[in-house]
Amino acid sequence: MKKSYYIGIDLGTSAVKLLLVSADGEIHNTVTKEYPLFFPHQGVEGIGELVSKIDAGDVKGIGCAGQMHGLVALDKDDSVLRPAILWNDGRTQAETDYLNNVIGKDVLSARTANIAFAGFTAPKILWMKNNEPELFEKISKIMLPKDYINYRLTGKFTTDYSDASGMLLLDVKNKCWSEEMLKVCSVSRSQLPELKESYDVTGTLSPSAAKALGLSENVKVVAGAGDNAAAAVGTGTVKDGGCNISLGTSGTIFISSDKFAVDKFNALHSFDHANGKYHLMGCMLSAASCNKWFCDEILRTKDYAAEQADITDDKLGCCSVYFLPYLMGERSPLNDTDARGTFIGMSMDTSRSDMIQAVLEGVAFAIRDSFEIAKELGIEINKSKLCGGGAKSPLWRKIISNVLNIPLEIPEAEEGPGYGGAMLSMVGCGEYKTVNECAQALVKTKEVIMPDKDIASRYEMQYNKFRRIYPSVKELFKTLK
Numbered sequence: 001m002k003k004s005y006y007i008g009i010d011l012g013t014s015a016v017k018l019l020l021v022s023a024d025g026e027i028h029n030t031v032t033k034e035y036p037l038f039f040p041h042q043g044v045e046g047i048g049e050l051v052s053k054i055d056a057g058d059v060k061g062i063g064c065a066g067q068m069h070g071l072v073a074l075d076k077d078d079s080v081l082r083p084a085i086l087w088n089d090g091r092t093q094a095e096t097d098y099l100n101n102v103i104g105k106d107v108l109s110a111r112t113a114n115i116a117f118a119g120f121t122a123p124k125i126l127w128m129k130n131n132e133p134e135l136f137e138k139i140s141k142i143m144l145p146k147d148y149i150n151y152r153l154t155g156k157f158t159t160d161y162s163d164a165s166g167m168l169l170l171d172v173k174n175k176c177w178s179e180e181m182l183k184v185c186s187v188s189r190s191q192l193p194e195l196k197e198s199y200d201v202t203g204t205l206s207p208s209a210a211k212a213l214g215l216s217e218n219v220k221v222v223a224g225a226g227d228n229a230a231a232a233v234g235t236g237t238v239k240d241g242g243c244n245i246s247l248g249t250s251g252t253i254f255i256s257s258d259k260f261a262v263d264k265f266n267a268l269h270s271f272d273h274a275n276g277k278y279h280l281m282g283c284m285l286s287a288a289s290c291n292k293w294f295c296d297e298i299l300r301t302k303d304y305a306a307e308q309a310d311i312t313d314d315k316l317g318c319c320s321v322y323f324l325p326y327l328m329g330e331r332s333p334l335n336d337t338d339a340r341g342t343f344i345g346m347s348m349d350t351s352r353s354d355m356i357q358a359v360l361e362g363v364a365f366a367i368r369d370s371f372e373i374a375k376e377l378g379i380e381i382n383k384s385k386l387c388g389g390g391a392k393s394p395l396w397r398k399i400i401s402n403v404l405n406i407p408l409e410i411p412e413a414e415e416g417p418g419y420g421g422a423m424l425s426m427v428g429c430g431e432y433k434t435v436n437e438c439a440q441a442l443v444k445t446k447e448v449i450m451p452d453k454d455i456a457s458r459y460e461m462q463y464n465k466f467r468r469i470y471p472s473v474k475e476l477f478k479t480l481k
Contacts, residue, residue, distance in 0.1 A: 291396075
């Protein structure tokens with residue numbers, strides 16, 4: 001029987017990953033292309049390689065998932081005005097303070113359901129206005145990174161609600177641009193893309209794109225989603241109350257909801273979901289990247305498994321060394337660009353593995369910080385999906401399960417955002433009626449990590465110590481610039 005294929009694009013911070021997925025959910029090929037951080041030149045160059053072993057005419061749809069919040073600004077000739085300012089760029093603190101303190105957090109929350117974070121798009125727009133006024137005046141189109149890819153594919157100027165939620169320009173509850181926020185940022189409606197649901201077809205491949213990629217002009221391109229919403233789709237986190245933890249370069253806790261909700265401190269982001277509903281999300285800026293930094297740069301090794309080998313169960317919850325994982329400042333729930341990575345509790349008998357363990361546990365504790373905010377909203381999380389590069393570590397899985405004291409489900413397909421992008425394109429092309437139906441049919445669990453009563457009890461005591469460290473050194477961070 002002839003198969004239909006769908007392409008998922010995961011546009012990451014330093015690489016783009018392409019997936020070829022058939023309608024039954026099987027992954028037939030993956031291709032990864034790395035690029036310099038300043039801008040993703042190679043966005044879709046790997047598609048020819050991806051489809052080399054199938055009849056390219058059998059590709060029906062493309063769905064792109066992308067890093068959120070980045071500012072891609074085009075002029076009237078559709079030339080990129082400057083390198084994209086990405087989600088992890090902290091240059092916008094002055095603009096963030098202006099939005100939160102002058103415009104006001106209450107006003108921002110009422111208009112967009114969120115407050116300003118340095119990584120969001122609106123502060124970046126204001127930064128361009130304040131620091132690059134000549135370029136700012138030339139802006140014709142404002143895009144998010146994955147929307148630029150879609151624009152190059154179809155010529156259609158669109159974005160989806162989940163990705164737009166992180167711009168601080170969208171009225172999340174009512175799914176429309178906030179006219180008040182456009183005025184605050186000196187942006188006109190014509191500079192912003194048309195809003196779509198993630199599974200909506202925005203267009204088909206333009207003749208030039210089809211020729212360049214070796215695909216049919218009939219291939220449909222859906223609006224796609226922000227990477228975390230797409231990862232949630234890829235892990236089946238689409239039902240009300242479903243939870244997904246992503247342990248990638250950044251770390252997120254993602255809670256799917258059928259109803260709109262905002263926590264009183266705006267510590268969690270309140271965004272639209274790729275399934276047409278809503279979600280709450282806590283995002284930490286440095287997650288798996290903390291372990292990568294410590295191993296690669298400090299220990300000068302890439303053998304992560306070897307570094308974790310002697311951290312046995314009896315040591316979990318017993319380490320006297322603590323690590324604050326704020327290597328790039330922190331978003332949820334601290335919203336503090338001054339925060340920095342910190343080891344505390346070391347002594348003469350602190351070992352190499354103690355410090356590795358502290359890094360892994362510090363990330364898990366920081367994830368729990370957002371988890372606690374959700375609990376304060378009355379959201380009961382009894383289990384969670386776990387995905388991302390860091391989730392490949394059996395030790396880290398065990399630590400997170402016990403720190404949160406919940407079972408963790410490991411999806412059979414570990415491709416997260418790219419898999420979710422492909423699934424969204426299946427819905428757009430009519431293979432499945434809804435995102436929830438698609439997730440129920442395709443997403444399978446390969447393993448469940450259960451917490452251990454004794455280890456979880458030890459981590460409960462350790463977490464209560466961890467949560468006291470940041471408030472104790474918060475003011476000190478401001479003096480370390």
